Amino acid sequence: MNYASLDAVFRSEGITQYAAIPFSACRVTLQRLLDREPGFVPRTVLLYLVPYYAGPTENLSLYAASRDYHLFFRSFGEKLIGYLQTVFPDGGFRSYGDHSPINETDAAAKAGLGVIGRNGLLIHPVYASLVFIGDLVTDVPPEDFPGCREPVEVAYCENCGGCVRACPTGILSGNGSLCLSAVTQKKGELTPEEKELILSHGSAWGCDLCQVSCPHVKRAIKSGDALTPIDFFKSDRTPRLTYDLVANMPDSDFKSRAYAWRGRKTLLRNLALLEGKDGE
Ligand code: SF4
Ligand code: SF4
Numbered sequence: 001m002n003y004a005s006l007d008a009v010f011r012s013e014g015i016t017q018y019a020a021i022p023f024s025a026c027r028v029t030l031q032r033l034l035d036r037e038p039g040f041v042p043r044t045v046l047l048y049l050v051p052y053y054a055g056p057t058e059n060l061s062l063y064a065a066s067r068d069y070h071l072f073f074r075s076f077g078e079k080l081i082g083y084l085q086t087v088f089p090d091g092g093f094r095s096y097g098d099h100s101p102i103n104e105t106d107a108a109a110k111a112g113l114g115v116i117g118r119n120g121l122l123i124h125p126v127y128a129s130l131v132f133i134g135d136l137v138t139d140v141p142p143e144d145f146p147g148c149r150e151p152v153e154v155a156y157c158e159n160c161g162g163c164v165r166a167c168p169t170g171i172l173s174g175n176g177s178l179c180l181s182a183v184t185q186k187k188g189e190l191t192p193e194e195k196e197l198i199l200s201h202g203s204a205w206g207c208d209l210c211q212v213s214c215p216h217v218k219r220a221i222k223s224g225d226a227l228t229p230i231d232f233f234k235s236d237r238t239p240r241l242t243y244d245l246v247a248n249m250p251d252s253d254f255k256s257r258a259y260a261w262r263g264r265k266t267l268l269r270n271l272a273l274l275e276g277k278d279g280e
Contacts, residue, residue: 003146009083010048013076014229017124017131018048019111022142025151026102026110033101040092044145045102046136047111049122050076052233053130053226058240059274060259061181061206062130066233068258069132073097080136088140097134104133110151118156119163119172119210128220129211157216166213168201180207184270185262195273204241204270205259243271 010018023042028034034042050072057065077095084093096104105122108114113133114124121129142148163172170176183194184205190198201207211217220226228234238245238257246254246267254260259267272278 009080015048015050017113018046019113020044020046020145020148021111021151023137026107028101029103030101041139042137043141044138044148045107047108047113048134049113049124049131050134051127051131051228054228054234054237059202059204060241061208064205064258065237065239067236067256071256072232073134092139094137097132100135104135108133109154112152115155115157117214118159121211123157123216126225128216128226130217130220130226160215162213162215163210166209168209172210187262187266198270198273202274204274205267241271243268243275243277246271
């Protein structure tokens with residue numbers, strides 16, 4: 001394979017950080033995804049980081065202001081596979097972003113793309129944790145996949161404790177069981193405790209507190225390093241949600257957002273609570 005050409009495929013989408021490691025080094029967490037394809041023998045994993053930060057948000061997670069990142073991964077995954085099939089016509093390729101058979105954070109750390117933070121996120125030296133991790137699994141053996149490297153030992157952050165102190169529920173220190181991000185995504189009725197959590201932090205969708213409190217993320221934002229060069233994440237952003245905006249969003253627009261997967265009712269419930277329309 002012409003490694004420079006693979007680099008060109010990544011760089012054409014603004015992606016500069018990628019690495020391949022043997023599949024055997026990865027932790028399989030969703031075996032059923034592999035079981036669906038009994039003829040496919042995974043041998044190599046190509047991991048890459050997709051920076052998504054395009055500016056601050058007001059009442060939703062940073063990642064959710066742009067259109068749904070799954071759309072980006074679907075389109076880029078097809079492009080990547082299209083290229084690799086020209087190089088390995090007999091190769092099998094499976095592209096993932098988010099719903100992978102392997103633990104992507106662990107694999108990216110083993111591929112040397114960053115360290116693992118106490119908040120559970122991958123921290124890259126430039127982008128910090130403001131990245132999505134994509135991976136492509138192939139049956140092409142590691143020795144035939146140029147650039148494939150031996151996995152490195154997983155390294156961890158310096159454990160400054162900033163994320164633990166910033167977490168509003170205590171879940172990171174083992175003193176709580178709720179995660180605000182999960183609460184905003186929960187369907188159905190909220191408990192009084194969950195409502196209070198949303199109200200006291202003003203979040204309609206997600207929670208970035210354990211991320212933006214991290215000194216690596218602060219540095220990446222302040223220096224400008226975190227800013228994504230990728231148009232998909234820079235355009236068509238909604239950094240603030242309102243009840244009326246979401247209620248009147250055309251289906252085609254709503255479905256192109258990462259928060260759509262829990263349904264419009266879930267998000268409207270949170271926004272009604274935040275705007276004092278709860279129970280109206
Ligand atoms: S997302 Fe928010 S609530 Fe969840 S662990 Fe991080 S800081 Fe805590
Ligand atoms: S805030 Fe500190 S402990 Fe938490 S992930 Fe960042 S460096 Fe690690």
